[in-house]
Amino acid sequence: MWSYRNPVDVRFGQGSFAVLAELLAGRSYVLVTYGEPYFRSLAEELQKSAGKPLLTIDDIAPNPDIARLRQQTARFTALAKQPEAIVALGGGSVIDSAKVFAAARGDFAAMENYLRKQADAATVSPWPLIAVPTTAGTGSEVTCWGTVWDNAAGVKHSLAHPGLYPEYAVVDPALMVGKSQELTVQTGLDALSHALESLWNRNANPVSMAHAVAAARGVLSTLPALVGDLRNLHLRERMARAATLAGFAFSNTKTAIAHSLSYPITLRHGVPHGIACSFSLPMIIRSVAGREGICDEGLRAIFGADAAGAAERLEATLAKLGVATDYRHYGIEEAEWRNLIESAFEGERGQNFIGSRQDLLLAAGLKEKVSAA
Numbered sequence: 019m020w021s022y023r024n025p026v027d028v029r030f031g032q033g034s035f036a037v038l039a040e041l042l043a044g045r046s047y048v049l050v051t052y053g054e055p056y057f058r059s060l061a062e063e064l065q066k067s068a069g070k071p072l073l074t075i076d077d078i079a080p081n082p083d084i085a086r087l088r089q090q091t092a093r094f095t096a097l098a099k100q101p102e103a104i105v106a107l108g109g110g111s112v113i114d115s116a117k118v119f120a121a122a123r124g125d126f127a128a129m130e131n132y133l134r135k136q137a138d139a140a141t142v143s144p145w146p147l148i149a150v151p152t153t154a155g156t157g158s159e160v161t162c163w164g165t166v167w168d169n170a171a172g173v174k175h176s177l178a179h180p181g182l183y184p185e186y187a188v189v190d191p192a193l194m195v196g197k198s199q200e201l202t203v204q205t206g207l208d209a210l211s212h213a214l215e216s217l218w219n220r221n222a223n224p225v226s227m228a229h230a231v232a233a234a235r236g237v238l239s240t241l242p243a244l245v246g247d248l249r250n251l252h253l254r255e256r257m258a259r260a261a262t263l264a265g266f267a268f269s270n271t272k273t274a275i276a277h278s279l280s281y282p283i284t285l286r287h288g289v290p291h292g293i294a295c296s297f298s299l300p301m302i303i304r305s306v307a308g309r310e311g312i313c314d315e316g317l318r319a320i321f322g323a324d325a326a327g328a329a330e331r332l333e334a335t336l337a338k339l340g341v342a343t344d345y346r347h348y349g350i351e352e353a354e355w356r357n358l359i360e361s362a363f364e365g366e367r368g369q370n371f372i373g374s375r376q377d378l379l380l381a382a383g384l385k386e387k388v389s390a391a
């Protein structure tokens with residue numbers, strides 16, 4: 019038996035940003051975005067049609083940190099009335115920060131107790147959220163979780179609650195044409211990782227697989243062309259579609275071993291999330307290819323009949339995008355790499371992975387194959 023559920027109402031297409039006021043339908047709102055000029059001008063455009071926000075939080079930095087989120091949440095207490103909705107206009111860092119604000123409803127301690135698993139889901143009842151992603155991307159516009167980083171403690175948390183599925187996802191590829199080549203590659207590979215992670219996943223089902231295949235094929239056929247033609251709206255649209263479809267895939271499975279491996283690499287070595295969670299993908303494919311079931315079916319549909327050859331195809335694509343697949347490139351030494359792989363199996367995301375520690379160490383070249391005597 020399997021089930022699939024995703025309640026997010028999606029509006030997709032060039033110019034869809036303009037429907038935001040209609041979706042807000044006169045409700046008061048808090049806007050969460052970045053402080054850069056481009057986002058200021060979008061905020062002004064929104065204000066013309068939807069009215070002034072009660073509050074704008076525009077000091078969102080990449081990889082939202084818990085200490086800053088606490089300070090930002092405190093700003094809600096100064097409001098004369100609470101908002102009826104939160105609008106997140108930005109990439110994963112903005113959408114995930116907005117999820118924290120929506121869950122906290124001005125009370126950071128209550129949200130934190132839930133985040134640290136010291137309180138149950140009934141204590142959290144998030145405000146409605148409208149997510150407008152400007153990267154393609156994290157897929158956070160169609161998932162019910164957000165990543166919260168704690169740089170001081172060197173750990174990351176996942177805030178997950180069914181009430182955090184955005185009410186609407188407004189995906190407008192026109193908002194993404196100004197992304198740099200670097201950001202385009204990083205965020206595009208994050209989407210690829212989400213698609214593949216939902217395949218080698220204990221929670222995979224036929225619907226998540228269909229989304230994953232369409233998403234991964236979309237990224238692989240679009241990203242190499244897009245890096246040479248960054249302002250091409252058609253290619254931006256294809257990437258936006260792939261990233262949201264990847265979101266639909268992993269919204270029901272969560273991520274797996276590549277993401278589990280990635281968090282300490284981002285925390286300790288400062289590697290951007292999209293690179294940290296994707297440079298290991300060929301190695302992971304080598305370790306799981308050939309197992310019958312949804313994973314192999316999906317890998318064959320993405321890469322062609324030969325699942326083992328999939329790793330080589332992906333390596334070639336990553337090389338073309340300028341992404342190194344050797345861990346040493348990221349300042350990781352062999353002993354740390356072994357340790358990272360071993361410990362990636364602990365925790366929820368590692369346990370979602372259908373592969374084994376032994377096979378992954380083998381694929382990493384850190385273990386000799388034991389030949390049958």
Ligand SMILES: NC(=O)c1ccc[n+]([C@@H]2O[C@H](COP(=O)([O-])OP(=O)(O)OC[C@H]3O[C@@H](n4cnc5c(N)ncnc54)[C@H](O)[C@@H]3O)[C@@H](O)[C@H]2O)c1
Pocket residue numbers: 052054079080081082108109110111112114152153155156157158161163164165193194195196197198201204205208291292
């Ligand atoms: N909730 C989830 O399901 C999920 C999934 C994957 C990643 N994440 C998290 O999301 C975060 C990463 O998000 P991200 O990769 O979208 O990047 P981001 O939100 O961290 O933004 C990175 C930079 O991109 C710039 N930027 C964003 N959109 C732009 C645009 N349209 N034009 C020009 N510049 C733009 C921003 O100014 C910012 O400096 C990480 O914290 C990661 O852990 C969450």
Ligand SMILES: [Fe+2]
Pocket residue numbers: 156208211212277291295
């Ligand atoms: Fe990710």
